[in-house]
Amino acid sequence: MISLDPSPRQFAESLTVCLDPLFDQLYEALTNQLAQDPYIFRIPGDETGAVGFMDTWMSTLREQAAAAGERHGGGEA
Structure with missing residues (x-):
């Protein structure tokens, strides 16, 4: 694809x-897992359920991207 410019x-x-x-x-696999275990996407002790799980996941991804940018001299990602 890149060679086509x-x-x-x-x-x-x-x-x-x-x-x-x-x-x-991926969507199908995650949906199947959720159907088998509705609590799979919950953080123990967190009453926000799947929403809290996703908020934590996205926050962690942002933090990791920012840290990687800092390690490589790019600042926030």
């Missing part, structure tokens, strides 16, 4: 097409 938008659209099956499979 696409615009950033074309590259993003092409990447989306390539990743779409992977994300569909």
Whole structure:
């Protein structure tokens, strides 16, 4: 894809097409896990349930990205 020298938008659209099956499979796997165990996406002791789990997950990802940026001299990601 890169050798075709696409615009950033074309590259993003092409990447989306390539990743779409992977994300569909991930969605299906996570949905199946949730159906088998409704408490799988909960943090013990946190009453916010899946929402709290996702908030914690996203916060952790942001923190890790910011830390990686700082280690590589880029500041916040």
